[in-house]
Amino acid sequence: MLEKALTGSRRYWLWICVLLALSGIGFIAYLRQFTYGLGITGMSRDVTWGLYIGQFTFLVGVAASGVMLVLPYYLHNYKKFGKITILGEFMAVAAVTMCVLFIFVDMGQPMRIMNVMLHPTPNSIMFWDSVVLLGYLMLNIIIGWTVLGAERKEVPPPSWVKPLIYLSIAWAPSIHTVTAFLYAGLPGRHFWLTAIMAARFLASAFASGPALLILLCFIIRRTTRFDPGKEAIQTLGKIVTYFMITNVFFFGLEVFTAFYSQIPGHMHSFEYLYAGLEEHRVLVPLMWTSAVLAIVAVILLINPATRKNEITLGLASVAVFLSLWIDKGFGLVIGGFVPNPFETVTEYWPTLPETLITIGVWAAGFLILTVLYKVAISVKEELA
């Protein structure tokens, strides 16, 4: 089936070239990081994780959210999603691949990464995270490819794939729960030490991932002869609405606990992110952008008229995606490190090479996404 990705319009090849160029630039920047060390990034002794781990965290959520298409179809027989579950599965494949790449570029000694497998350490959450992520990647590749292959031959999918699908439905929340546990079990990092971290992660994941799917559906409808279906997109819109509201609610719970209890450690990170601590306020504009986008998105989504209108639904999806990208891909990680264990502030901002590497990984992920979607949609176009 892969050969279908080798034929396409000029526009398709132009897009592929752009992605290849961006990945290439990222790769060259990575070679510089590889020789110099991670000191080439904005990270420091006090802020030891930055943009890379933020993107990783955000993208695990995007990957997990593929289940929002798979679950209604397979567990509730919601037929409208039947045509597009493959979009969820292939998005998950691209997102998990980006996660793996972001972890790789964040390693101080990348050539030793196999030590995680050579010396398996069950008490480390990072060990479990690599297990669940690789498992989820395999599940989605196998399921997506098999079901699509059967569809192409116009036969029902083989029966052995059903149990794998059910497994993948249970597996999806697990990848994001385990990722939340990376943060939520660390003593002394008040911003992360919260029991609803995993719940918050899942809520934001099931808002941001489907928001991206809505946008991808719009792009597919404009650029190909395959229509994901108006009703399917509307249902995705409702999913985004409920989970975005849940996410904002969970955030409110965090703010209440911190500021009603008045425990300084619990308030400091929020103060740093949204008001700045003394003269340290680098992230304040970014965090307020996220907050405003979240409010705009919720208004557009709750109002039935703006949710049903595809233009405003598209705008709301962009707002949800950007808001949560800032919140989770940036604020969540940096906020945990500020203030540092000595209650002083070291700020963080990514450097140019770090940004280029990040863009490069995103480009590589979108390259995988484009190729997989091209295959899937070509199959569907043939059948139509």
Added chain:
Amino acid sequence: MSINRREFLKIAGISLLGFGGASAVKKHLMGDNWVEASEVLRSPDALTAQQWAMVVDVRKITTMNDYKKIVEACHSIHNVPDFRNPKDEIKWIWKDTFEHTFPTSGHPYMEEGIEEKPFLLLCNHCENPPCVRVCPTKATFKSKDGITMVDFHRCIGCRFCMAACPYGARSFNWRDPRPFIKKTNPEFPTRTKGVVEKCNFCAERLAKGLEPACVEASNGAMVFGDLKDPDSEVRRILRTHYTIVRKPELGTRPSVYYVIGG
């Protein structure tokens, strides 16, 4: 599908090799000569303990020179580089204010002079260390003597331990440290870029029967001993003085104690 006896044995053999995996291969290659690193024999001179601990008597460290001497004693023998910028900084032992050392213990009306007084900070070699719990490769581990160690050759540089340490005790080699070491001590390894490091309670000196370098340089202001031995000097001080540890509320059980006043 049916398989004959021959095929069955072949598959069974391969599976066995897979499951028995690593240890079978090791045995086969190394025979009886296979030993674990932990089996290495101790020198008869070595100092041993169940849980090494330290008491820092802040009253006895008064001049800036005292601090400099202690920090220098450690950093020079452990090949700790000096980058002269906080972003790349690597430190095993250093000084900071009361407010930063004990951020949850102070109040605005403290005893005069304590705000300016510097405190020595180093790895707490916790009895229940979060850094060891999170390390995905066992590169950070508890030694038999209760020292929290780092294997510079196994560390993958994920920095999970740095996020987990509530004491900011760990440093990362953001770049090649070797050009920034003033004078290399050939007795102790230098580090490569991309690995985490920190105080090791001078495990290499204890193995030779010597006390930690900082303790030696402190003129009796720092005392070292076995926390689990009721007759040790450390326990005697803990019995007779009011001492505090950093962030006890986190349950890490630090092994570095501070005598503040009185």
